[in-house]
Amino acid sequence: MSTGNIFHGQSDSVWIAFALGMLKPLAALVIVVLAVLMSFFQKLDLEKEMIYSIFRAFVQLSIIGFVLEFIFQQNHVFYIFLAYIFMVLVAGYTAGKRAKHVPKGAYIAGASILAGTFLTMIMLVLLRVFPLTPRYAIPVTGMMVGSAMTVTGVTLKRLRDDLRLQQNQVETALALGATPRQATHKQVKRALVVALSPVLDNAKTVGLIALPGAMTGLIMGGASPLEAIQLQIVVMNFLVGASTFCSILSTYLSWPFFFTKTYQLETRVFIEE
The missing domain is CATH 1.10.287 (Helix Hairpins)
Structure with a gap:
């Protein structure tokens, strides 16, 4: 033949x-x-x-x-890189649309997702949590990038909305000599808490309310429940880590765009709803 x-x-x-x-x-x-x-x-x-x-x-x-x-x-590492870059680009664009009033929101979201998930992936590979093959790396990367996309978009949108509603408080703090980072500390903290709360709540209730996707897929595929929970614990760990890295980094990258060179609020950023 x-x-x-x-x-x-x-x-x-x-x-x-x-x-x-x-x-x-x-x-x-x-x-x-x-x-x-x-x-x-x-x-x-x-x-x-x-x-x-x-x-x-x-x-x-x-x-x-x-x-x-x-x-x-x-089964080549090159395809892992291509898939990862594609997912980050789509995730950055989607998160940027959620935070459309944040200057350069898509670029900030994309850079935050890229840095946060890449750091997490490197740690997982170095710790040999899973082999660096497409069958393992691409699904894991997809879960991380998806979670990071949601958290980053919410963080940026909530930060901008809170600064818009509390401009007087921020301007007062600036007038008293606070740095932009000090003046926006409460707003940044609130945005991070709101964005990360669903991820943390999911981690606290995992297995009690619903079986997560990775665990469910393994069990339906015939794997032992004990093997499934081992993988799910790994998944929850890197989701919490990657989401936290990305959301915090997005605040550091975004807040300079809310201020002028003279450390005053950039009012044009807060005009549109």
């Missing part, structure tokens, strides 16, 4: 397996249909958004599935 026929046969088998595997997800669309009907009868006007969201998720996950299948077969 020629090499071309071998590859052609492998390609056909992949497509057949994919098509058969999609039967269950398609069957689960019944639940979405019920949700759309409920939205319609309750006049929520969310039907188009629901359908669009599910369709987009289907397309994105299908494409990513084939991409990961290719990357896992190549």
